[in-house]
Amino acid sequence: MTSLYSGTAVVPGIGVGPAVRPAPRPTAPENEPAGDPSATTVAFGSAAAEVARRLRARSDAASGAASEVLAATAALAEDRGLATFVTKHAAAGSGPATATSKAIDELAAMFTAAGGLMAERVTDLYDVRDRIVAELLHLPEPGIPVPDEPVVLLAEDLAPADTAGLDPTKIVAIATELGGSTSHTAIIARQLGIPCVVAVTNLKEVPAGGRVAVDGTSGNVTVDPDEDEINALIEQDRRSRAAAEGWTGPGRTSDGHSIEILANVQDGPGARVAAEQPIQGVGLFRTELLFLERTTEPTVDEQVELYSAVFEALDGKKVIVRTLDAGSDKPLAFATQPDEPNPALGVRGLRIGLADPGILDRQLDGIAAARERTNADVRVMAPMVTTEAEAQWFAERVRARGMRAGIMIETPSTVLLADRLFRHLDFVSIGTNDLSQYTFAADRMAPTLSNLTDPWQPALLASIKLVADAGRRAGKPVGICGEAAAHPLLACVLTGLGVTSLSCAATAVRAVGARISQVTLAQCEEAAAAALEATDNLTAAKAAKDVLQ
Numbered sequence: 103m104t105s106l107y108s109g110t111a112v113v114p115g116i117g118v119g120p121a122v123r124p125a126p127r128p129t130a131p132e133n134e135p136a137g138d139p140s141a142t143t144v145a146f147g148s149a150a151a152e153v154a155r156r157l158r159a160r161s162d163a164a165s166g167a168a169s170e171v172l173a174a175t176a177a178l179a180e181d182r183g184l185a186t187f188v189t190k191h192a193a194a195g196s197g198p199a200t201a202t203s204k205a206i207d208e209l210a211a212m213f214t215a216a217g218g219l220m221a222e223r224v225t226d227l228y229d230v231r232d233r234i235v236a237e238l239l240h241l242p243e244p245g246i247p248v249p250d251e252p253v254v255l256l257a258e259d260l261a262p263a264d265t266a267g268l269d270p271t272k273i274v275a276i277a278t279e280l281g282g283s284t285s286h287t288a289i290i291a292r293q294l295g296i297p298c299v300v301a302v303t304n305l306k307e308v309p310a311g312g313r314v315a316v317d318g319t320s321g322n323v324t325v326d327p328d329e330d331e332i333n334a335l336i337e338q339d340r341r342s343r344a345a346a347e348g349w350t351g352p353g354r355t356s357d358g359h360s361i362e363i364l365a366n367v368q369d370g371p372g373a374r375v376a377a378e379q380p381i382q383g384v385g386l387f388r389t390e391l392l393f394l395e396r397t398t399e400p401t402v403d404e405q406v407e408l409y410s411a412v413f414e415a416l417d418g419k420k421v422i423v424r425t426l427d428a429g430s431d432k433p434l435a436f437a438t439q440p441d442e443p444n445p446a447l448g449v450r451g452l453r454i455g456l457a458d459p460g461i462l463d464r465q466l467d468g469i470a471a472a473r474e475r476t477n478a479d480v481r482v483m484a485p486m487v488t489t490e491a492e493a494q495w496f497a498e499r500v501r502a503r504g505m506r507a508g509i510m511i512e513t514p515s516t517v518l519l520a521d522r523l524f525r526h527l528d529f530v531s532i533g534t535n536d537l538s539q540y541t542f543a544a545d546r547m548a549p550t551l552s553n554l555t556d557p558w559q560p561a562l563l564a565s566i567k568l569v570a571d572a573g574r575r576a577g578k579p580v581g582i583c584g585e586a587a588a589h590p591l592l593a594c595v596l597t598g599l600g601v602t603s604l605s606c607a608a609t610a611v612r613a614v615g616a617r618i619s620q621v622t623l624a625q626c627e628e629a630a631a632a633a634l635e636a637t638d639n640l641t642a643a644k645a646a647k648d649v650l651q
């Protein structure tokens with residue numbers, strides 16, 4: 103019998119197939135019998151070799167960062183220090199699974215004490231432990247299975263290591279119980295172009311094996327779906343995908359109103375991938391993501407290299423660089439204040455530059471030098487600004503280096519001050535992920551509050567309209583670079599609210615551009631007016647859909 107679950111739709115598209123769930127993590131048996139020490143060592147050796155072989159095969163089949171993560175994890179399984187510790191515990195009488203667990207605990211303590219990059223590998227060590235213990239106990243490999251046929255992945259939530267190397271031809275849709283529209287799962291699914299619904303209530307009731315349809319446009323997860331209804335949705339999805347594939351830009355409505363379609367990037371390789379899409383430039387270059395693993399501040403020369411790689415990839419198209427948004431969910435060891443009780447409301451973004459202007463100045467020097475080297479069209483914006491004086495202070499520093507200056511609108515205070523901020527700035531870009539968090543007093547990572555941080559909330563749309571109106575009065579651009587810009591239907595509403603550019607993950611660009619090209623500006627404005635009048639996020643999305651379909 104058909105049953106329906108619903109959650110927050112984050113990556114549009116439909117995926118149907120048998121449901122699979124990640125295999126649970128094993129635990130070493132409590133009273134594992136002591137074995138012959140040399141047999142224990144041999145059993146460990148062959149289990150570790152098998153785990154490494156599988157990880158290496160997946161690494162060979164993957165590419166880029168995913169391939170590197172998997173290869174590094176494979177190397178840990180065959181680490182000589184690990185084998186030495188296992189031999190020691192085997193000699194002291196532990197059985198193979200127990201010796202493995204104890205050895206990993208010891209190694210993890212050493213990694214933690216070393217700090218920095220070593221400490222960050224502790225999660226991978228535990229992942230290796232679980233895989234070896236499962237192999238020793240003849241249990242299924244933990245984590246996401248590698249299926250032979252296309253499947254729908256259901257999970258409580260997905261860890262970064264789980265998602266490295268996910269194959270979109272095998273995992274045709276994802277639904278999770280936790281997560282919100284800006285959570286890690288949503289971002290990875292969007293990058294991979296896998297239809298995805300998060301924060302699905304009661305998803306744990308859905309067993310593995312049954313046929314499940316995940317609709318990343320409506321947020322519905324249907325168990326044993328009606329075949330006719332699903333075929334109609336699949337056909338609609340096929341048409342949307344065909345339209346997206348055929349879209350070549352630039353961004354404009356069917357009656358010729360221009361709206362720039364830009365990409366969000368975080369490094370040179372990502373920028374090269376983005377540049378293959380029909381984008382008009384980069385609307386958000388998240389520089390802090392280059393330095394998440396650094397314990398010390400990168401030198402200006404290092405920064406010049408990294409920024410130049412992005413600028414060169416864009417080959418003359420505009421790039422909006424965001425200065426370090428360190429702190430809160432993106433701590434940087436060399437910039438973030440330690441032990442803040444409430445980091446989302448703490449010293450993050452521009453506040454770090456205000457406390458230590460040297461960090462900001464060195465970054466601006468690096469951006470300016472990379473711009474000079476590559477002759478790119480570079481503009482610079484600051485994250486987490488709250489006052490007019492801060493905006494002015496930042497703009498002066500950017501302009502002193504010959505570049506155009508803007509800020510992100512991520513706090514309610516900047517919405518209220520939008521007209522005055524344009525006195526000092528050349529542009530603004532609305533970060534809907536944080537603007538939702540701060541407008542609704544709701545943690546953007548909290549799955550239980552994802553209805554409040556849903557960008558369809560009318561109060562968020564009203565804030566966007568206030569800023570877009572201020573931009574129109576000042577004759578200056580207002581972009582959106584939060585996850586809201588990646589949703590094709592919402593993108594039409596944002597166009598109707600009067601923003602001038604939309605910047606999203608490169609994989610979402612075509613679907614957004616194609617959807618906007620199918621509607622007139624008047625339809626976008628009507629949909630925006632209907633959504634603004636709605637009483638909550640769900641009715642806003644429905645009202646817009648009724649106008650636009």
Ligand SMILES: C=C(OP(=O)(O)O)C(=O)O
Pocket residue numbers: 386388427512532533534535536537583584585
């Ligand atoms: C784009 C944004 O910035 P980030 O997601 O990096 O905080 C945002 O807040 O919307």
Ligand SMILES: [Mg+2]
Pocket residue numbers: 485512533535536
């Ligand atoms: Mg933000």
